[in-house]
Amino acid sequence: MGVVGGGAGAVSGGGGSSTSDASMSTVSKEDNPVLSSEDSSSCLDESELELGLGLSLGVGVGACKAQQGPRGGQYARILTAKDFPYVGSSTSASVSSSSSSSSSSSSSSLSRANVTAGTKRSADSVAAANGASQVVGWPPIRAYRMNSLVNQAKLPATEVFNSLIVKSRNSNPAVGKGTSNACVNANEKGQLRSSLFVKVNMDGIPIGRKVDLSSHRCYETLAQKLEDMFATSSTIMNSIRSGGEEHDMMVDAITPSKLLDGSSGFVLTYEDKEGDWMLVGDVPWGMFINSVRRLRIMRASEANGLAPRLEESNGGQRNKPI
Amino acid sequence: MNYFPDEVLEHVFDFVASHRDRNAVSLVCRLWHRVERLSRQRVFVGNCYALSPEILIARFPGLKSLTLKGKPHFADFNLVPHDWGGYVQPWIEALSNSRIGLEELRLKRMVVSDESLELLSRSLANFKSLVLVSCEGFTTVGLAAIAANCRFLRELDLQENEIDDHSGHWLSCFPDSCTSLISLNFACLKGEINLAALERLVARSPNLRSLRLNRAVPLETLQNILMRAPQLVDLGTGSYIHDPDSETYNKLKHTILKCKSIRNLSGFLEVAPRCLPAIYPICLNLTSLNLSYAAGIHGSELVKLIRRCAKLQRLWILDCIGDKGLEVVASTCKELQELRVFPSDVLGVGHAAVTENGLVAISAGCPKLHSLLYFCQQMTNAALIVVAKNCPNFIRFRLCILEPTKPDPVTMQPLDDGFGAIVQSCKHLRRLSLSGLLTDRVFLYIGMYAEQLEMLSVAFAGDSDKGMLYVLNGCKKLRKLEIRDCPYGDKALLTDVGKYETMRSLWMSSCEVTLGGCKTLAKEMPRLNVEIINEHDQMEIGSEEQRVEKMYLYRTLVGPRKDAPEFVWTL
Numbered sequence A: 001m002g003v004v005g006g007g008a009g010a011v012s013g014g015g016g017s018s019t020s021d022a023s024m025s026t027v028s029k030e031d032n033p034v035l036s037s038e039d040s041s042s043c044l045d046e047s048e049l050e051l052g053l054g055l056s057l058g059v060g061v062g063a064c065k066a067q068q069g070p071r072g073g074q075y076a077r078i079l080t081a082k083d084f085p086y087v088g089s090s091t092s093a094s095v096s097s098s099s100s101s102s103s104s105s106s107s108s109s110l111s112r113a114n115v116t117a118g119t120k121r122s123a124d125s126v127a128a129a130n131g132a133s134q135v136v137g138w139p140p141i142r143a144y145r146m147n148s149l150v151n152q153a154k155l156p157a158t159e160v161f162n163s164l165i166v167k168s169r170n171s172n173p174a175v176g177k178g179t180s181n182a183c184v185n186a187n188e189k190g191q192l193r194s195s196l197f198v199k200v201n202m203d204g205i206p207i208g209r210k211v212d213l214s215s216h217r218c219y220e221t222l223a224q225k226l227e228d229m230f231a232t233s234s235t236i237m238n239s240i241r242s243g244g245e246e247h248d249m250m251v252d253a254i255t256p257s258k259l260l261d262g263s264s265g266f267v268l269t270y271e272d273k274e275g276d277w278m279l280v281g282d283v284p285w286g287m288f289i290n291s292v293r294r295l296r297i298m299r300a301s302e303a304n305g306l307a308p309r310l311e312e313s314n315g316g317q318r319n320k321p322i
Numbered sequence B: 001m002n003y004f005p006d007e008v009l010e011h012v013f014d015f016v017a018s019h020r021d022r023n024a025v026s027l028v029c030r031l032w033h034r035v036e037r038l039s040r041q042r043v044f045v046g047n048c049y050a051l052s053p054e055i056l057i058a059r060f061p062g063l064k065s066l067t068l069k070g071k072p073h074f075a076d077f078n079l080v081p082h083d084w085g086g087y088v089q090p091w092i093e094a095l096s097n098s099r100i101g102l103e104e105l106r107l108k109r110m111v112v113s114d115e116s117l118e119l120l121s122r123s124l125a126n127f128k129s130l131v132l133v134s135c136e137g138f139t140t141v142g143l144a145a146i147a148a149n150c151r152f153l154r155e156l157d158l159q160e161n162e163i164d165d166h167s168g169h170w171l172s173c174f175p176d177s178c179t180s181l182i183s184l185n186f187a188c189l190k191g192e193i194n195l196a197a198l199e200r201l202v203a204r205s206p207n208l209r210s211l212r213l214n215r216a217v218p219l220e221t222l223q224n225i226l227m228r229a230p231q232l233v234d235l236g237t238g239s240y241i242h243d244p245d246s247e248t249y250n251k252l253k254h255t256i257l258k259c260k261s262i263r264n265l266s267g268f269l270e271v272a273p274r275c276l277p278a279i280y281p282i283c284l285n286l287t288s289l290n291l292s293y294a295a296g297i298h299g300s301e302l303v304k305l306i307r308r309c310a311k312l313q314r315l316w317i318l319d320c321i322g323d324k325g326l327e328v329v330a331s332t333c334k335e336l337q338e339l340r341v342f343p344s345d346v347l348g349v350g351h352a353a354v355t356e357n358g359l360v361a362i363s364a365g366c367p368k369l370h371s372l373l374y375f376c377q378q379m380t381n382a383a384l385i386v387v388a389k390n391c392p393n394f395i396r397f398r399l400c401i402l403e404p405t406k407p408d409p410v411t412m413q414p415l416d417d418g419f420g421a422i423v424q425s426c427k428h429l430r431r432l433s434l435s436g437l438l439t440d441r442v443f444l445y446i447g448m449y450a451e452q453l454e455m456l457s458v459a460f461a462g463d464s465d466k467g468m469l470y471v472l473n474g475c476k477k478l479r480k481l482e483i484r485d486c487p488y489g490d491k492a493l494l495t496d497v498g499k500y501e502t503m504r505s506l507w508m509s510s511c512e513v514t515l516g517g518c519k520t521l522a523k524e525m526p527r528l529n530v531e532i533i534n535e536h537d538q539m540e541i542g543s544e545e546q547r548v549e550k551m552y553l554y555r556t557l558v559g560p561r562k563d564a565p566e567f568v569w570t571l
Helices: A037-042 A046-052 A062-068 A090-102 A122-129 A143-154 A159-163 A219-231 A234-240 A244-251 A256-261 A285-291 A315-319 B006-013 B019-025 B030-039 B053-059 B073-077 B089-097 B114-123 B140-149 B168-173 B195-203 B219-228 B247-257 B273-283 B299-307 B319-332 B356-365 B381-390 B416-425 B440-449 B465-474 B490-494 B497-502 B515-524
Strands: A182-184 A194-202 A209-212 A266-272 A277-279 A292-299 B042-045 B065-069 B104-108 B129-133 B136-139 B155-159 B162-164 B183-185 B210-212 B234-236 B264-266 B288-290 B314-318 B338-342 B371-376 B396-401 B431-433 B455-459 B480-484 B505-509 B528-533 B550-555 B568-570
Touching: A194 A219, A209 A219, A219 A292, A285 A292, B006 B030, B019 B030, B019 B042, B053 B089, B065 B089, B073 B480, B073 B505, B089 B114, B114 B136, B114 B140, B136 B140, B140 B155, B140 B162, B140 B168, B168 B195, B195 B219, B219 B247, B247 B273, B273 B299, B299 B319, B314 B319, B319 B338, B319 B356, B356 B371, B356 B381, B381 B416, B416 B431, B416 B440, B440 B465, B465 B480, B465 B490, B490 B515, B497 B515, B497 B550, B515 B528
Parallel strands: A194 A292, B042 B065, B065 B104, B104 B129, B129 B155, B136 B162, B155 B183, B183 B210, B210 B234, B234 B264, B264 B288, B288 B314, B314 B338, B338 B371, B371 B396, B396 B431, B431 B455, B455 B480, B480 B505
Antiparallel strands: A182 A194, A194 A209, A266 A277, A266 A292, B505 B550, B528 B550, B528 B568
16 A cells, blocks of 8 residues: 555654554554444434434434443543644554554544644644644634734733833734844745744854744743853853953853843843843833844843842743743 | 517516526526626636636626635645645736726635736726735735726725735825725735825725724824724724823724724734723624634623624634633624634633533524534533524534544533534524534434535544445535545545536545545546645555545536646546
8 A cells, every 4th residue: 555544655754554652552443432433333224313313412323322322431532633743753653554454444533533644744843833733734724813823822912011102013023024033934835933033142152042032932931041052152151251250150050040130140131123222021021022133141240230130029020921 | 588678688687696596597598598698797706727717708798796716625724735726817817818897806715926916907997896815925016016006996805815015015006096995904914004105095085984904003093094084884903002091092082982883893913902992882883893813802801892792793703702701792792693713722822712601602692693613622412402402593503623523521422413403403504514523423414404505524523435425415405525534435435426516626635535536536527627636745656546645626617727736636
């Protein structure tokens, strides 16, 4: 058979036809009443069905229903989309192969549940990455609506907007307007995400990095990411640095809270649309996303007039996820 | 029937408006066919590949309004590859070379290029109305051409298109002499807009009735626009964010009081809920409210708003309204005819969703409901049975339980009985979308009871070929059938091949049909195009037993299409 189950050509790294899969082990053909549909379909009979309709649920078409009846937990183990992780997963290959080898093609719900196979497009991998339904084209929402929901979720309008006089709303990070390197990939077929890559420079490190702001929803995770990015360069920084005092400060790992509150000796700042350098963390995340152009991890000594934020406990707004 | 001169027949036919009736009229006799086609002004083509532009132009020389649909419905959900087809260019070329004075073009799921738009704008002198729904392939450059060249433009309606935004200058391309605009909808544009040009355009368009703005239009501009156009009937706000204590917001509150004609309200793409009270005064007049893109309105704000909309006939919302919110809808909106509840939680962040309880409440409170699109976490047979009893007037019933193959959570049964109750009770049902755990039995019910059914969408359902056969045998009026991830194979496909010529199209993906089966079908039915989409080159030419991942077939007068890309095989 040229194509296994659901388009094996599209499934990368699949385990082929011989792997068994842990997630499938709880469901066997005997257990799952839906799979034993061969029997149930044979009792489908028009006259009996008329009785079954509307009178009650669970009584009706005699023997067939008994089979499907009180299976309780096992029935609840009906495979859902979650059981079929999509991208490059060996489970999908084994699912498809077990279905095609163990049952006739017409009666297996497993083959039906090969939702992951076939149309492997970049859309689907992004959809999986988004943690949304991992089934291709499911739920059936128009791509345009899906894209704008995804974009909206990344840019929450918080109540803080209500108390601010908002300047002209000409900014939209989803549009590819110059400075913040935002690009909408909604137009590219299959991509759901709009990415917002901004440059990050750390004082003392000549080579900068870039970070995708749209993959974060609060300051904490961003700071964590930055710490991961620059922590490995600390040895490089040490070797570059000649001054003693800065060297001491560099010894500590830059933890997120230290980045955000300045106690590491560094402050996290950003350049906004107007070209001003601002301290990260003052405004709600959504507003920050709207106005940030690039980031700079600045030595505290250069951040004149910025008090260390050790005692500040307004982490609520900063750290609030969506 | 030759008692009357043609003019009299024509006059009588003027009263026959619907496409179907006119099609029926044209079949009576040759005379009627001739009179009908010469007087026909509006034509609807449900599948652009079913015929050619030349055929259309030859038959209907008086054509003024053309509606065309391109890609199959499942293209909306990314199931159809990008370059599959559906190009409008050949149609526009043919129309521009003809003597047809087309005035209106309505396209859905088609590929529209800037060149097409430019050609359209330059060659059709009397062009008045362009409506693009779910289309792609064009940019604001094409829009600029339309704005600049269509001197009598009345309507430019862009709904949910993917448009590349190169600049906001297209709005400035409307000449100062253009004062005929009645409807302008650019809500789907993602980029900046020349706000001053927009305000000037509104100021010189006294007939403007419908205006839907995009996200780039701030509240200040909305205020200015409403001052100039208090006669608006249909309004889509852009960004609805401001400080409620500001001067601008106060002005808006007063301006809105003059907008007594607004019946449709939409937008709120960005919203500051504390600014919502400004629109309260017009809520009582609203017959249509679309908050399905207004993720910023939820909870009590949303409910407060809805409580004021007693006359709503159509409501589109997000499921963050919750079951409780739907109960408010049920008790407030007694005139409700159409309800769409969209999921807000596609990223899995755990927002509120709706269940069967919300739907039951709606059905109890809104007896006039006839169109439903409902995305929910779960559904029970009991609930569907109640809904069927409360609302026997459903024309469109589309239920999407978000988790595929989910059974009734209370009884753990499939939802066959529930949907069966719907089709049995709703004798006028024309469109049905199924979801949840379903066996062949539901299709037996559908075949038995859904006599008016024209469109059926099926996913992850059924056990055997019988399911599909019940539907093909029973639903005499079936026009469109779309199936994905169901265990239907060649037997189901080939048992009644003649049926497909009575339908517009059939889509089957991730089913069990084989290449051999499709080839057999194509051979027996030369007036169908049987297309296989071979996306990842996984099909081998020789092997007949291999499964076909995606098949789309449709009846056509013109044989295999010439613009099919490499990965589409017409058998």
